[in-house]
Amino acid sequence: MLDLAPVRWKEGKVSILDQRELPFSVKRIDCAKVEEVAEAIRTLAVRGAPAIGIAAGYAVALAAKNCASSGSNDCHAELLRAGELIKSTRPTARNLFWAVDKVLKATESFTAPADIAKAALAVADGILADEVERDSRLSKFGSEVLMDGYSVLTHCNTGELATGGMGSALGVLKHAWASGKKIHVYATETRPLLQGARLTTLELANAGIPATLLVDSAVGYLMQKGLVNAAIVGADRILSDGSTANKIGTYAIAVLAKEHGIPFYVAAPLSTFDLERSEIPIELRSPDEVRGFRSERTALATIEAWNPAFDITPPRLITGIITESGVLRPPYRASIARAFQGYSD
Numbered sequence: 241m242l243d244l245a246p247v248r249w250k251e252g253k254v255s256i257l258d259q260r261e262l263p264f265s266v267k268r269i270d271c272a273k274v275e276e277v278a279e280a281i282r283t284l285a286v287r288g289a290p291a292i293g294i295a296a297g298y299a300v301a302l303a304a305k306n307c308a309s310s311g312s313n314d315c316h317a318e319l320l321r322a323g324e325l326i327k328s329t330r331p332t333a334r335n336l337f338w339a340v341d342k343v344l345k346a347t348e349s350f351t352a353p354a355d356i357a358k359a360a361l362a363v364a365d366g367i368l369a370d371e372v373e374r375d376s377r378l379s380k381f382g383s384e385v386l387m388d389g390y391s392v393l394t395h396c397n398t399g400e401l402a403t404g405g406m407g408s409a410l411g412v413l414k415h416a417w418a419s420g421k422k423i424h425v426y427a428t429e430t431r432p433l434l435q436g437a438r439l440t441t442l443e444l445a446n447a448g449i450p451a452t453l454l455v456d457s458a459v460g461y462l463m464q465k466g467l468v469n470a471a472i473v474g475a476d477r478i479l480s481d482g483s484t485a486n487k488i489g490t491y492a493i494a495v496l497a498k499e500h501g502i503p504f505y506v507a508a509p510l511s512t513f514d515l516e517r518s519e520i521p522i523e524l525r526s527p528d529e530v531r532g533f534r535s536e537r538t539a540l541a542t543i544e545a546w547n548p549a550f551d552i553t554p555p556r557l558i559t560g561i562i563t564e565s566g567v568l569r570p571p572y573r574a575s576i577a578r579a580f581q582g583y584s585d
């Protein structure tokens with residue numbers, strides 16, 4: 241079985257599995273500087289909201305370690321700078337901002353650089369351990385909504401590669417399969433960067449789950465033919481009313497699911513929820529990602545292209561939100577507020 245751990249702390253560096261090379265090559269990038277982690281996040285060597293959060297936490301821990309070994313007496317300014325750099329990489333995934341702030345906060349009360357570095361690393365390690373734990377709890381809750389024999393549609397990649405644990409939406413599918421439910425997964429290829437084709441099918445093959453890959457635009461026909469019993473996706477940010485940002489194409493899947501009477505679930509840990517904002521910033525990526533793939537051109541370089549990385553699904557289209565504290569149901573303002581009662585992170 242391939243080792244697909246997306247992020248690790250290894251010998252004082254942040255070791256990142258280069259997901260741009262998957263599924264044909266398994267390479268790791270050992271980042272010795274915060275700038276290298278920022279570049280890995282920006283270029284999607286590491287991606288998926290929880291995995292980006294883990295990388296962000298370790299990036300601040302790396303800045304703290306480097307500052308302590310430089311002999312500096314004041315590392316707080318250096319950590320803030322590192323945090324700002326990491327926050328500037330990708331705007332939509334809530335976990336990235338959450339993880340940076342969590343590590344920064346934990347270091348505030350220390351002054352000695354060695355103590356700051358120790359505290360930062362402990363919190364970053366904790367974020368990784370927590371995500372693993374959150375995934376296994378939410379996967380168990382989620383698998384209860386899937387019946388034996390279901391065909392389930394999923395979008396993008398929400399497995400170990402995206403979370404560091406067993407996955408969110410994909411974790412639910414893995415749990416259902418491991419508990420004996422004979423499910424079949426339909427995985428969209430997920431244009432333009434093909435996270436579904438390159439990553440999700442790899443994880444499904446590793447888990448031995450029967451799966452079929454389809455182009456994003458085949459979803460409507462698949463549903464019209466009655467071949468899907470449920471759809472389940474991940475999330476990059478969920479607001480207090482249940483509005484959910486996820487990979488571009490998610491909204492279209494939710495609308496189609498509604499039209500065909502198919503339940504549409506979102507699976508995400510509470511670290512992806514943002515109860516403070518009322519709007520979600522949507523990342524616009526390079527038009528070149530639409531005009532081709534890797535170095536292969538599929539359209540003229542002069543053609544204008546639009547490349548939003550995410551879209552927003554309104555709560556009215558969501559059947560349930562699967563979290564580590566249970567499956568939340570509409571009305572979401574109330575069920576989300578209840579999930580956060582007594583929750584601290």
Ligand code: MRU
Nearest residue numbers: 287288289396398402474475487
């Ligand atoms: O651009 P990506 O690959 O980072 O987008 C990932 C997604 O949209 C995932 O569905 C989301 O982050 C949830 S991962 C558990």
